Amino acid sequence: MKTYIAQEPKLLWTILFFMAMTYAYALDGPSEYLAYVGMAVSLAALTTRYHLTVSEDTLSMKVKVVGVTLRHKKIEAKEISKVHQIIAGTKVIFIMSGNKGEEMKLHRFKPDSFEQEIERFVTHHQLTIKQTVTKPRKEE
Numbered sequence: 001m002k003t004y005i006a007q008e009p010k011l012l013w014t015i016l017f018f019m020a021m022t023y024a025y026a027l028d029g030p031s032e033y034l035a036y037v038g039m040a041v042s043l044a045a046l047t048t049r050y051h052l053t054v055s056e057d058t059l060s061m062k063v064k065v066v067g068v069t070l071r072h073k074k075i076e077a078k079e080i081s082k083v084h085q086i087i088a089g090t091k092v093i094f095i096m097s098g099n100k101g102e103e104m105k106l107h108r109f110k111p112d113s114f115e116q117e118i119e120r121f122v123t124h125h126q127l128t129i130k131q132t133v134t135k136p137r138k139e140e
Contacts, residue, residue, distance in 0.1 A: 002117055004109035006050040017042035052109050054117050057125075059096065061104060075104055077125040089135040094118050 020038030027035060044065050053060040057078075063071040075098050082097040092115050093107040106118065122129055 001053060001055040002114075004052045004054070004111070004114040004117075006052070006108040006110065008045050008048045010046060013042045013045040017046070050109070052106060052114065054114075054121055059104060059106075059121070061106075073102070073104055075102065077121070077127070080125070080127055083122050083127050083129045085129050085131045087131065087133045087135070087137060089137065 017039055020035045020042060024032055024035035024039065047066045049064045051062040051064065053062075058074060058076050060072070060074045062069050062073075075096055079098045079100070080096050081099045082095075084095040084097070086093040086095070091107065093105065094115075096104040096106065098104075106114070119129075
């Protein structure tokens with residue numbers, strides 16, 4: 001059982017926080033509260049972490065904000081109907097679709113060995129991968 005962690009990109013959420021802080025200072029009245037909401041949303045996004053656990057027969061993902069688990073998705077290998085791999089240069093996205101319509105989108109996980117672990121999981125359970133290449137990988 002291996003666990004991988006991903007987080008939201010920090011740049012855009014940091015920019016939103018400082019813009020909202022500027023507007024909160026400059027605005028008066030009810031619109032000022034929208035700026036405070038923007039600050040709260042950006043702080044929550046900055047603390048969001050995704051924990052992916054790959055076990056023998058299950059993929060499990062927890063979404064944590066400020067260390068509190070908000071959502072827990074679990075999909076078993078026998079429930080997976082479709083696996084789509086999207087390659088965009090150095091970035092790889094896996095979309096796992098279940099029989100009941102649920103989806104699990106996997107990307108940005110560290111360390112980068114998560115890609116090989118997902119491919120091992122898929123081949124071990126004899127699932128087929130539909131692959132889309134939007135930008136070819138560079139040869140090293």
